[in-house]
Every structure is written in C-alpha cells, then in structure tokens.
Amino acid sequence: MSVLQEQRPAIEFWFDFASGYGYFAALEIDALAERCGRTVLWRPFTLGAAFKVTGAQGLSRTPLKRDYARHDWQRLARQKEVPFTLPADHPKVGLPALRAFYGLERKDARAAARFAKHIIVGYFEDSLDIDDPKAIAALGLMLGLNPDLILAGIADPEVKALARRYGEEAVGRGVFGSPWIFVAGEPFWGSDRLPQVEKWLAEGPW
Secondary structure, eight states, rough: OOOHHHOOHHHHHETTTOOOHHHHHHHHHHHHHHTTTEEEEEEEEHHHHHHHOOOOOOOGGSSHHHHHHHHHHHHHHHHHHHOOOOOOOOOOOOOHHHHHHHHHHHHHOOHHHHHHHHHHHHHHHOOOTTTTTHHHHHHHHHOOOOHHHHHHHEEEEEEEHHHHHHHHHHHTTTTTTTSEETTTEEEEEEEEGGHHHHHHHHHOOO
16 A cells, blocks of 8 residues: 555445445455555445435345346346356345454454455355354455454454444435445445546546
8 A cells, every 4th residue: 555545535435245236346446446546445334224214125125126136237247247146045134244344344454355345245256145154254264364353253242333333324424325435525326436436536526
C-alpha cells in the first residue's frame, strides 16, 4: 500500500455475503481501488437489518424478482466469464461468516479483507456454507489463518455485538441494498454503479 493510498479516504464496500450482485462487485472492487489509488474498507452486513426498516424482502425471497435475479446473475457470469453457482439452499443469513470477519479484523484488518473476499467467492463458486462455523474456520485454515481464532471470534459476545452495530450503522446511513459503496460519503448502490464510482474518483464530484 502506497503512502498516497493511505492518505486518501478508503472506498467503503458494504455487502451481504449472500448477495449475488455483491459477489460480482467483490470480484472487481480491489482492482478498481488500485486504479484509483485507494484502499477498500470491506464492510459485510446482513440485508435483514435493512429489511426490518424498509419492510422489503430479498430478491431471492420475492416472486418474479427472484426468477429475474437468478437469470441475470447467470447472464452476468457469462458476460464477465467468471464462475457462478447458486447454493441450493440460497439465501443464507451468514452470521458466523459475518462474526468471523469482524473478529479477525480486530487483530488483522488486511487478513480480514482477504478473508471476506474468499468467503463471498466461496459462497457463489463452491457453495460455502456461511452459516457453518466449522466451514468458515476451514476456509480460514486454507488461507493460513488460525481456525481456533476464527471460531473464537464467531462465539465472542463482543464480536456479536460489534457485527450487530455495523448492521445498525449501515441502516443509519441509508444503506438498503447490496452492494453499497460510499466514496467520501457519496452513496452508490449496485454492482452496475462501479463504472460510475470510478469516474467519480477520477474526475471528481459532479
């Protein structure tokens, strides 16, 4: 990481681990940040926190929207030439994955960011069970992380409270979908807004 990257505000990347559009954004956000001389602040949360406020339901739980979204995700995967396999029991809540991330971030933010990307990629490419602490810990082990540390973070009451606070923060800042990106406070919703985010960073606000 360069000194310039450290000085510039990070790109805040808010997403749900079971968000199809979040997956496609997660594949590209690091490269976008690198091109713009920024870092990424990975901020997983559960869309359920937002739905409690908006009264909405997720795409995969809403008739018509569900069918369209699944068709669109497959089309995006073909367009971008990336793997995409929707887990049979999609969508999952993913609280163990969420808590594992925030538990790790308290000790190693860079490792946590890498872990977050592997979690969402694992969910949509290998049907990783984000509700299973053992599966999350096993993924951590594959990345050279201490699985006992991961499991301890998942079970830690302080981490549970921390993860809940981040969900409340997201809603408090107006986040109602995934992915959601903040650039110096400016909100962008959806993976299709990544080109707009990059233009905003390159040319300045308009």
